[in-house]
Amino acid sequence: MAEMTFRQTLHDTLRDEMLRDKDVFLLGEEIGIFEGSYKITAGLLKEFGSKRVLDTPIAENGFVGMAVGAAMLGLRPVVEIMTINFILLAIDEIVNHAAKIHYMFGGQTAVPMVIRTPGGGGQQLSATHSQNLEVWFAHVPGLKVVAPSTPEDARGLLRTSIRDNNPVLFLENLALYNTKGNVPEGDYTVPFGKARIAKEGHDLTVISYSRMASIAVEVATRMEQESGLSIEVIDLRSLRPLDRETIVKSVQKTNRAVIFEEDWRTYGVGAEIAATLQEEAFDYLDAPIKRVASIEVPLPYSKPLELAALTGAKQLIEAINELAPRRKRR
Secondary structure: OEEEEHHHHHHHHHHHHHHHOOOEEEEEOOOOOOOOOOOOOOOHHHHHOOOOEEEOOOOHHHHHHHHHHHHHOOOEEEEEOOOHHHHHHHHHHHHHHHOOHHHHOOOOOOOOOEEEEEEOOOOOOOHHHOOOOHHHHHOOOOOEEEOOOOHHHHHHHHHHHHHOOOOEEEEEEHHHOOOEEEEOOOOOOOOOOOOEEEEOOOOEEEEEOHHHHHHHHHHHHHHHHHHOOOEEEEEOOEEEOOOHHHHHHHHHHHOOEEEEEEEEOOOOHHHHHHHHHHHHOHHHOOOOOEEEEEOOOOOOOOHHHHHHHOOOHHHHHHHHHHHOOOOOOO
């Protein structure tokens, strides 16, 4: 294994897949000459040329629609949308076309395409550039939605996404790009629909994904060292398909659950998980399920107000202490 940043892992995985399969090509705003807003595609235009790294106009509906058509004809486009907030301009192409074509055409054509896009708050980018809209797409049959929290999973899930014959929304949190982790070498993949037990424990389960999963592991490790509370952390990795079995088994073991997400709470991913636990693990619960999410307001530009609106370690610790009071070290 080699230690790499999340950013470099994405770059290297894209390059590997382009070398492996000539049908893989990239398209998006400023990904070529400018090398991408976040430099994920740095150097790829020079190496692969303008037929495989395409700079597009600022017209998400147009270039996502172009990717749908290319995928139907057998290519494997990887679209970069500069931020998930701009994906709203292409929602018709994604929800009404990419997600439904395989079904509506009776399986005669597949749509093997990936849409990469970053989201999340904390960067002082204000209300229309700091959203978490993953639940909108996880709601849609025909789409696959993944949200890695580590460089290792970024590599494995991106490789799986590019090779899959269905449209995949690949979510990246802006605050993760510079984080580091050990990344497996070789042809490493991570299956869809399989959550990761990021930390084992037996007193309480925290269920999370993307950047909040990383924070959950830090909080759980620190609290175990300070108080002896044994916290299990489940990193969902895949939002659709969702690994309900791992979630339920963990809560059956620990008897308590905290759901931790950066998104707004109402109608969110956490609400779906809570419903799953109510239906499949109710008899095992020794306390109510708790949900920790961001305050439901358009995210302010002001840094103090932004931090006040976003959820984080402090809110998670409070929820854990309320659900399972600290105990002496074992």
